[in-house]
Amino acid sequence: MKKTLHHTIIPTALLATSLVLGYLCSQVTDFNLYFSLALGLVIVLVFCYRNNFGKPLVATARTLLGALFIFSGFVKGVDPLGTQYQIFDYFAAYGTSWANPLSMPMALGLITAEFIVGIALILNIRIPFTAWITALLMAFFTITTLLDATVYADKIVDCGCFGKAITLTNWQTFYKNIVLDIWVVILFFGKYRIRNTFSLQNEAIIVATTTVLFLGFQFYNLRHLPVIDFMDWKKGARLQVAQEERLPIVTIFTFKNKTTQEVHEFDLNELPADLSDWEFVDRHVVDPNPNIMISLFSTNDEYGQDMADYFATFPGNVFITVIYDLDRATARNTRRILELQDFAKQNGHEFIFLLSTNATMETVEIFKQKVGRSDLDIYYSDEKALKTIVRSNPGLILLHKGVIADKWSWRDVPSVEKAQKIVK
Numbered sequence: 001m002k003k004t005l006h007h008t009i010i011p012t013a014l015l016a017t018s019l020v021l022g023y024l025c026s027q028v029t030d031f032n033l034y035f036s037l038a039l040g041l042v043i044v045l046v047f048c049y050r051n052n053f054g055k056p057l058v059a060t061a062r063t064l065l066g067a068l069f070i071f072s073g074f075v076k077g078v079d080p081l082g083t084q085y086q087i088f089d090y091f092a093a094y095g096t097s098w099a100n101p102l103s104m105p106m107a108l109g110l111i112t113a114e115f116i117v118g119i120a121l122i123l124n125i126r127i128p129f130t131a132w133i134t135a136l137l138m139a140f141f142t143i144t145t146l147l148d149a150t151v152y153a154d155k156i157v158d159c160g161c162f163g164k165a166i167t168l169t170n171w172q173t174f175y176k177n178i179v180l181d182i183w184v185v186i187l188f189f190g191k192y193r194i195r196n197t198f199s200l201q202n203e204a205i206i207v208a209t210t211t212v213l214f215l216g217f218q219f220y221n222l223r224h225l226p227v228i229d230f231m232d233w234k235k236g237a238r239l240q241v242a243q244e245e246r247l248p249i250v251t252i253f254t255f256k257n258k259t260t261q262e263v264h265e266f267d268l269n270e271l272p273a274d275l276s277d278w279e280f281v282d283r284h285v286v287d288p289n290p291n292i293m294i295s296l297f298s299t300n301d302e303y304g305q306d307m308a309d310y311f312a313t314f315p316g317n318v319f320i321t322v323i324y325d326l327d328r329a330t331a332r333n334t335r336r337i338l339e340l341q342d343f344a345k346q347n348g349h350e351f352i353f354l355l356s357t358n359a360t361m362e363t364v365e366i367f368k369q370k371v372g373r374s375d376l377d378i379y380y381s382d383e384k385a386l387k388t389i390v391r392s393n394p395g396l397i398l399l400h401k402g403v404i405a406d407k408w409s410w411r412d413v414p415s416v417e418k419a420q421k422i423v424k
Contacts, residue, residue, distance in 0.1 A: 011053045014046050015060060015186065022179040029169045031149070039178045046182050050189035058190030061183040065134060066121030068180065073115030073214075075165040076107075079226045080218045081391045083107040086160035093155035108218055113137070115214050116207060121187075123206065124197040131184075131191040138177065138184050145174040164230040224409045225391055233389045239312035239402045254282040307379060311350070311399065317423050318350040318399040324386040325393050326359050326367045333410040334371050334394055341376075343416045349423065356383035398422065 021039060028035050053061075076083050087103040117137065120130040141161070148156045149170035159173050168176065198206065221227060229235070253271060255278040256263045263281065272278065311318050321337050323329045344351035355364070357380045368374050390397060392409035399405065406422065408414065414422060 008054070010045075011049055011057055014042060014049065014182075015053075015057050017042055018046075018179055018182045022176070025172055025175045025179060028172065028175060030171050032171075035175065039175060039182075043178065043182050043185065046185050050185055053186050053190050055190075055193050058186055058193055061186040061190075062121050062124075062127070062194065065180065065183050065187060066118045069114050069118030069121065069134075071118075072162055073111050073113075073118055075163040075230065076111045076160070077115060077214060077218045078165075078221055078228050079163050079230065079391060080104070080107050080111060080222050081387075082163055083111060083160060085387060086158075089156060093152045108215065111218065112211060112214055116211055119210050120207065124194055125203045125206065126196065127187075127194045128191045131188045135184050135188050138181055142174070142177045142181060145170065145177050149174045221391075224412055225395075225407065231388055231391075233397070233404060233407070235404050235406060237404050239308075239399065239404075252284055253280070254284075255279060256281050311352075312402045314350060314399070315401060316349060317344075317405075318352070319344050320389075320397045320399065321351075321353045321394055322386050322390050322392075322397065323353060323367075323394045324356045324383045326355065326363045328393050329367060329370075331371050336413040336415065337394060337396055337410065338371060338373060339416055340396070340413065340419055341373075343419055347423070350377075352377045352379050354379050354381055354386065354389075356386055357381065358383055 021035075021042065024035065084103045084107045087107055088097075088100060091097045091099050091103070113133075114137070117130060117133055120126065121134065145159055145161075148159055153170055156170065158167055159170070161168065161173055161176075196203070250267050253266050253268070254263060255266065255275070258277050258279055266272070311320070319340060321334075321341075341351045343349075353376050355378060359380070364378065368376060389395070390407050390409075392411075394410045395407065396410070396413050397404060397407045400423075
């Protein structure tokens, strides 16, 4: 019984407790002493019983870690620019902005490493070696997120561990990493209980092929737009308007005609004057405003007037060219955009250029000369906000009655012929 207790019951209970604590991480948004003590106690007990976890429990920990590493790598691989921007924030917080040119190679390397480690864990590839890599990565992530939650809390709001797919507070992220560390301890000390599934040659082929394909996937998302858009500015989202512009909530009454048994819905203004022939059935409230509402931020014209509500409520089509870095906007990557501008103006559509507030009059004039156009309707917004609208510089968005109908990287901007079909 004693052997069963130490080798089966207690290890199983500890792994199950870690899963419960993992779920509770989503509920604990700030520092919580009791939750911290619970996590600390479990990880100490797991370390004490590190040699008592059997193959099934080690395999469970391995699979959980592998799945999370794959998910984390994938959602960041969809949007490598988002990870680069996050690294910018870290460099700014640490006072090492001189390293910004290294941010993209670091982003691609980190994302790829996470994904490949996840694949290796799931497929049992060189588990003794993979366990070491996993432990080192988790040690780095845990220390970093502890600093985020304590020292740099005012500068790092979100570590971007799951890209924009899932946003966690700094303490949620740190607690989540402690749960993963529990599984790492189980894996690390049970690594020799797991046999390789493939031969060394096949493992090398799997790792090399996966690395090449996943890097290609990331480069595709960099050159175009994320294949899955986790940002608020996705297709189908409606721009939020001022309270006075929102449509009023409507109360709908359902009545049944006593003679014909017909069921009919009326709003308050449609109710029949004589209800003697109608039998009341139900009443419900309808909010005609969409569930998904996003803010256009402050969008100022050259005179400083905020035009956000105007574009959010414009009854037709609005093409918005987003350029947060004018130095990288050239005649080549704006050629098709400018062709669309001519088409839009000839057909009564709004067409604007939304630039960063960091742009000066001098840089704007240089840009106009560079593209050979002076007839540009230019507006300004915060650079960081523009980077969340579209992951391309330049990028193009089409609004239809305040709803995002489509968005493109400059490489994928439709021709005039295609645009004619789209706006119809």
